Amino acid sequence: MARWDIFCSVVDNYGDIGVTWRLARQLAAEQGHVVRLWIDELGAFVRLCPEASVDAECQRWSGVEVRQWREPFPAVEPAQVVIEAFACQLPSAYIEAMAASGTRRLWLNLEYLSAEDWVAGCHGLPSPQPSGLQKFFFFPGFVEGTGGLLREADLLARRRAFQADAQAQQAYLQSLGVIREAGARLISLFAYENAGLAGWLDALAADSQPTQLLVPQSKILADLQVWLGEAQLTPGDCCRRGNLLIHVLPFVAQDDYDRLLWCCDFNAVRGEDSFIRAQWAGRPLLWHIYPQDEGAHWDKLQAFLAIYNADLMPEAAAVQTEFWRAWNAGEGMEAAWPALREVLPVLQRHAEQWCEQQAARADLARTLEQFYLNWLSYAA
CATH class of the missing domain: 3.40.50.2000 (Glycogen Phosphorylase B;)
Structure with missing residues (x-):
């Protein structure tokens, strides 16, 4: 079991929050991870989870801690796995906390879904950051060599x-x-x-x-x-x-x-x-x-x-x-x-x-978890 932070910036309609909310729920329910979902527009989240509050700084639904993402960003300990969904920019304070922690953390950029040929070649590639940290590209997809699709086990x-x-x-x-x-x-x-x-x-x-x-x-x-x-x-x-x-x-x-x-x-x-x-x-x-x-x-x-x-x-x-x-x-x-x-x-x-x-292929949550486990093994 690991701690995961997922960051979602609601750019257009409900696609971004729809994907991240499903992913967060699955990581918590099926794989037992501790998940925080950071959302910059709770109004969009409430459309998907009508019981939720549009104002709460912190609330819990379906086993997921849902946090309001706004500036100034609160002082929190970064999770072991950090996902920026669809190339949203992590808060600078959070990146600084990752860099200063002295603990290696897996930083993933979860990309948009695409069936284009180049996707498999870019899936899993590292991207060194100015902070000295390393970020990896993670692409959902329809073919082997990609991250698969979101699908609950049942x-x-x-x-x-x-x-x-x-x-x-x-x-x-x-x-x-x-x-x-x-x-x-x-x-x-x-x-x-x-x-x-x-x-x-x-x-x-x-x-x-x-x-x-x-x-x-x-x-x-x-x-x-x-x-x-x-x-x-x-x-x-x-x-x-x-x-x-x-x-x-x-x-x-x-x-x-x-x-x-x-x-x-x-x-x-x-x-x-x-x-x-x-x-x-x-x-x-x-x-x-x-x-x-x-x-x-x-x-x-x-x-x-x-x-x-x-x-x-x-x-x-x-x-x-x-x-x-x-x-x-x-x-x-x-x-x-x-x-x-x-x-x-x-x-x-x-x-x-x-x-x-x-x-018949592994789903997105499973491939994300396996990528993390492989990363841990490589680091060891």
Whole structure:
């Protein structure tokens, strides 16, 4: 058992805090480590853990000590393992305390998830710091030689049990105000603003099969309001257009969001945290990647599609690629949806196979722990 400090700067929406909160809980619950999670925006944390306080300097949830990160930074003893999530800058006082302690501590920069080829070559590389300390790059990933993906030990067993229990699904959906209609396809939508939404909604409304679109509160609601001609949408609202019934849902805690993904036939997700959870749901998915300057996100999108589609028959792979590109380009969804709809049975089988393939590899928390143990052995 070791002491871990995880630092999270909430940069955009809930992806950063979503990943670090899951990781902190798993390190504490499954591996028995003592974990402090430092967060600079507790308001974002409270959305994921509604019982938490937005003002408390120190609070404890799910076996994790949650600390408010602000300046001046308090005088604390640095942990044995220090994680700066997504290249956030550690407090200078904390770095000085590490350097002055005389005790070696493992300092890791937990990077964003990417399927690009160069990731495996950079995973685990050291980076000497001006303070005299050494920091290591740690990359999550989909292939051997990377840090794997966040996955609790019992996640897939819980998911399969839930998906096999129609009554449990019905009860959960009803708790959100959703009654599944006979023959309807369920799609969840969690996305950034997207000009392509209108075309997709037009296609769903005109589809021969009914669709119920479940939309938790997110930035996409503004585009949804425009398409519906509604001034304001709030949780609990339902709107029908043609063969499309739209349900506006509240922002839900992480475990509830997992259940939402498990209930649906198709999941549109964004960023990193929901993207990973959708893969563990074993359902076809659509990823809205976070847009980057100079279009750097397109390389990341294509890199993932290259490995995700590798075992798909070429026709289905081409259709899926076009659908994802249309969504991220914000155009062409009205034509792309009918083509994708025809290959959904193939994509369903593939999604489950991909889930099994990734689950055969060590998860992120385990690879982090093993990296620490290897580092200790090397130091000895």
